Amino acid sequence: MTESKIHIENLYKIFGKNPKSVLDFVKDGMSKQELLEVHGHVLGLKDINIEVPAKGVTVVMGLSGSGKSTLIRHINRLIEPTAGRMLVDGEDVLGMTKAQLLNFRRYKASMVFQKFGLHVHRTVAENVAYGLIVQGVSTKKAKEQSHRWLERVGLAGFEDHFPSQLSGGMQQRVGLARALATDAEVLLMDEAFSALDPLIRTDMQDVLLDLQTELHKTIVFITHDLDEALRIGDKIAVLRDGAVIQQGDPQHLIMNPADEYIFDFVKDINRGRVLKVKTIMTSDHAVDGPEISQDLVLEEALQLAAGSQSKAANVVDRRHTIIGSITLDQIVAGLARPQVDSPAEGQYR
Ligand SMILES: Nc1ncnc2c1ncn2[C@@H]1O[C@H](COP(=O)(O)OP(=O)(O)O)[C@@H](O)[C@H]1O
Numbered sequence: 001m002t003e004s005k006i007h008i009e010n011l012y013k014i015f016g017k018n019p020k021s022v023l024d025f026v027k028d029g030m031s032k033q034e035l036l037e038v039h040g041h042v043l044g045l046k047d048i049n050i051e052v053p054a055k056g057v058t059v060v061m062g063l064s065g066s067g068k069s070t071l072i073r074h075i076n077r078l079i080e081p082t083a084g085r086m087l088v089d090g091e092d093v094l095g096m097t098k099a100q101l102l103n104f105r106r107y108k109a110s111m112v113f114q115k116f117g118l119h120v121h122r123t124v125a126e127n128v129a130y131g132l133i134v135q136g137v138s139t140k141k142a143k144e145q146s147h148r149w150l151e152r153v154g155l156a157g158f159e160d161h162f163p164s165q166l167s168g169g170m171q172q173r174v175g176l177a178r179a180l181a182t183d184a185e186v187l188l189m190d191e192a193f194s195a196l197d198p199l200i201r202t203d204m205q206d207v208l209l210d211l212q213t214e215l216h217k218t219i220v221f222i223t224h225d226l227d228e229a230l231r232i233g234d235k236i237a238v239l240r241d242g243a244v245i246q247q248g249d250p251q252h253l254i255m256n257p258a259d260e261y262i263f264d265f266v267k268d269i270n271r272g273r274v275l276k277v278k279t280i281m282t283s284d285h286a287v288d289g290p291e292i293s294q295d296l297v298l299e300e301a302l303q304l305a306a307g308s309q310s311k312a313a314n315v316v317d318r319r320h321t322i323i324g325s326i327t328l329d330q331i332v333a334g335l336a337r338p339q340v341d342s343p344a345e346g347q348y349r
């Protein structure tokens with residue numbers, strides 16, 4: 001998962017009459033507010049640099065208006081940047097001709113939308129087959145494929161229904177099947193599950209994670225919800241006012257929030273269910289205790305360490321090699337929510 005599939009470099013987007021004329025102000029550090037009040041332009045994205053690893057899920061997170069949709073829509077060039085580079089598989093998306101771009105959208109990058117974006121007058125099967133028909137696949141083959149993908153997302157038997165006859169969760173399964181049917185390597189998901197009720201939403205996350213273990217798509221997933229980001233993201237980039245504030249390993253983000261904005265996102269999560277022992281262990285020598293996986297979450301590690309004589313456990317990697325140990329005290333400390341007014345908090349200011 002180290003190879004980069006999408007490379008975003010020094011990307012800027014300014015909305016307004018003459019974006020290029022104010023680009024230098026933004027480059028010199030003018031705030032979004034000042035750009036709007038003094039120059040009547042909206043800062044969409046500011047100097048975005050992100051590597052999206054192949055075959056992984058990269059989450060872009062941020063509050064409403066932070067620039068998430070603007071960013072993801074640059075990847076398949078639904079939006080033209082004011083400045084910057086966008087490469088997919090080393091290919092310059094901004095240099096593509098109209099025909100190349102069309103192909104890129106048909107074969108390489110599929111999008112899943114928050115409001116599903118289904119054709120209301122087409123059946124479920126027709127909706128899923130649509131992208132294939134556009135690719136020039138025969139009607140018969142498209143129908144077969146459509147059936148196959150509907151089965152994969154748990155909608156076998158609903159082929160002839162119309163979208164309006166389905167619940168929101170089911171409609172988004174259709175949206176997912178449609179995106180998968182084209183065989184695109186890149187899935188762009190803009191708050192795809194945000195409109196769904198919590199339980200349905202968790203279901204959809206499971207469907208996606210399940211498919212992903214087999215399909216290994218490169219997924220850019222947008223959400224404003226940290227729990228969702230942590231559940232599905234291999235990597236998280238956090239946006240605020242059009243700029244990336246912090247990006248990287250989700251565990252690192254929780255332990256080392258770069259500023260108060262991110263601290264506010266992470267302070268209320270259930271650390272016991274999210275943090276892994278490998279993240280908080282410090283010792284590199286073995287103890288007299290049980291072996292626990294490096295990926296075990298604190299809540300489960302707590303039980304095992306508490307039950308051992310030494311009140312500690314050995315942490316092992318996937319090959320069962322001991323990579324360190326952790327004590328009950330460390331686990332308990334890791335569970336504690338950081339104090340907003342603690343001395344350590346100074347680093348967020
Ligand atoms: N077409 C547009 N014209 C002017 N401003 C826009 C346009 N699209 C988005 N914006 C502004 O850009 C910022 C980022 O918007 P958006 O990417 O939709 O945020 P998010 O998806 O994170 O909610 C917001 O301030 C929004 O008002």
Ligand SMILES: [Mg+2]
Pocket residue numbers: 068069070191
């Ligand atoms: Mg949005």
